[in-house]
Amino acid sequence: MANAFQTTPVSQLADQYDAIIVGSGGTGLSAAIQANELGLKVAVLEKNEELGGNTNRASSGMNAAETTVQLKNGVIDNVAEFYRETYKDGGKLNDKDMLGYFVYHSAPAISWLAEHGIKLDDITVTGGMSKKRTHRPASMAPIGGFLVKSLLNVVAQQNIPVFNQTKVTKLVKNADGQVAGVEVDANGTAKTISAKAVILATGGFGASKEYMKRYRPDLVDYKTTNQPGATGDGLELAEAIGAELMQMDLIQVHPTVQQDNPHVYLIGEAVRGEGAILVNAQGQRFVNELNTRKIVSNAITALPEHSAYLIFDQGIRDRAKAIEFYDKTGLVEHGDTVEDLAKTLNMDPATLQETVDTWNTAVKNHDDQAFNRTTGMDRGIEKPGFFAIHIAPAIHYTMGGLHINSKTEVLDGNGDVIEGLYAAGEVAGGLHGNNRVGGNSIAETIIFGRQAGMQVALWANRK
Template identity: 60%
Template sequence: MAKYIFHPNDIKELNDQYDVAIIGSGATGLISAIQAAELGLKPVVLEKMDKLGGNSTRASSGMNAAETSVQLQHHVVDSFQDFYNDTYIGGGKQNNVDLLKYFTEHAALTVDWLAQHDIKLDDLTITGAMNTKRTHRPSSQAPIGAYLVTSFLQIIEKMGIEVYNNVDVEKIDKNDADISGVEVKDVDGNAHSIKSGAVILATGGFGANKQLIGQYRDDLTHYRTTNQEGATGDGLKLATDVGAALVDMDKIQVHPTVQQDNDHAFLIGEAIRGEGAILVNTKGERFVNELDTRQKVTDAINQQDTKHAYLILDEEVVNHAQAVKFYDSMGMVIHGDTIEELAGKIGADEKTLADTIAKWNQAVESGKDDLGRTTGMSRQLTHPDYMAIHIAPAVHYTMGGIKINHFTQVLDDNDDVINGLFAAGETSGGLHGNNRIGGNSIAETVVFGRQAGQQVFKYLNK
């Protein structure tokens, strides 16, 4: 099947008036555009990069939701409350509880909404700090981000929604107290003024902006990042320039499993651990509950002398985590016909690694793990060939951002609404507390992307 290619609009087609200007073409921006258009509005999507999709295209594990029909089909009984509790505890109990309540109670509806658009997430896996299988993904096990972004672009093309790339939004305009449009500059330096009754900020986080990270967490500036180069926090300045408040800016997540031996840092998705992979140090020993929070797993890796580790998996894990095949095609997977051969290739002691895997297999059989792991224990590592992926921590996600309420309305320092300004996705702050759980970022884009589109419709028709 030919790869789908979306062609953005030519800048000559840009009008000077739309109902809503959406800044950013990641999952949040695309979903909000689709939802707004379904409600009869005329949106425009503005993207500064040449490539569409933002960081969303790099998401791999899945989308969390509770009380879904998919879960019941897999004999998983879940609840909104359990989803809330896992996310609240995983976020250090520092989450904005209003955002969290809305999020956990509406994710299931978005799975249904996606299915109505023939985007079916009918398989399940589990991520760190979750106690139930609620990470939804396509049965093909295709990486969730690219799968969704491609699907959204196909819908956008059919709906005739305008999408422009290589355009910088330089300013949000206000008419007295209300948002009235945006000022943009195209790739040739030409200025364009767009009038719109509302603006949705969907510009993503600032994980690729070391200078901004350094203002809040100078202890993290030495890390590489999993983010695409456009994730520089532009939306934060656009918002604060019109009076928006920021929250949780020092809450920046380091992802524990990133392959970064070459120029590009590749996030190795949590679903691989969820499907049975383990982590070992250079001696070949396990040292952490691999499905603890990202923060705790990162801390455990950093406590190792080398500050790096290896994911260990086998052919059966790959059968349930197809992303490994992509990593393998990029030369990131080390193979061994036997455990001993694999140990030699990663510089670990053969007997130590063999003993570690034997002990893990016993833990899977008994359901009792010395390191406290209770999930992702459905299969033993007994199927050659055996594989390893070299990993180390890297900056991955910024939990802080623009202050919003659960209607996605942007707030100022007094918690007053800035009329006509909305924000959703990673550019907003507060939902995740001090640690985001895997599978919650994609869920956030869909839940609050839809909410933004709905609330803009409500605002413009009040």
């Protein structure tokens, strides 16, 4: 997604920065921009060749409450409700201070992006939310690639150096026990760089077999939606200097992942948010499609085939642009009519037709008697053509990670702050409890990326 952006040659890596940001996803780029705008000399270090990390793969949107975008779309929301629903959806295991900071800084984060020319003017809904809180570009393009490209444009305008193929191998402490720099492998060359602070924005460990074996052996054989670099590097770096890990067994399995090919494709929640339903191999619904990811994933896994089909029509397809990409990639089955589609899927045409008819009646009456779904019911499945995507659950997100406070300061096993070390985004645990709501991870990257940038500026100015 970020091909046009020019990284800085590793030969230009300075010996000293005010702040080093490890990772070039949404969190790292937001932190770098915010810290730079507060007068710090910063550098972004990315181990992969491609920039953007897992953010590139995000497809639904960015949750926020009480935004002007919501009001323009006739949605009257309140932050307290956003808090309550996220807390409930996370099994009430969310860190309350982090969650409070998160919900109250969600609308300002949307405004901050807009001030940088990054406009998220359309809204949809994801599972576990009662209101349309999921902000996305008006083009309805997948949020991740759009965000990475847009943030990199800002980074380029501000002349912030981004070094790729530069892997941080060690965090360096000074005599006072404060983090004061990093050791790196810059495309084969070892170098030590000093800094007043380090921000870990390295993402989660959803692609690490080692961490899965350690914390969730039951998931070792699951496929993952994560990019191959999501191996928990930030956790290793911080753990080596005494940082505490928390809630590491809380790993989210995403319910709708196309995995019939060697490459695994996440089918974003926006497809269900715009009206798609899930059916089993017989063509029958079996769950409220917009319940939490945990509940929907468990319902699919409980089916004899451990897989299901997303069913939608052209009207829904027009509202979820990512489907064009899924179709080009060969993931979408087509039918001129519902019966045609059923035959393609080896289902009884009458059964699937009855399921769709029943659903359309539920939408019309806004009353889903079968599964009590109340959101993603703006349109039925009635506009030709008709489509299906075969899906099954896969490892998607790691809710656990480094123990931080709401200021993004990393804590040790005694609950004390490790001075000079900050972490934000998926590398940090605590915000989501035992289930992350769709649209909350992109919000987390911007909200806590900015917070890390601000807190590092406060720390650097004290030093």
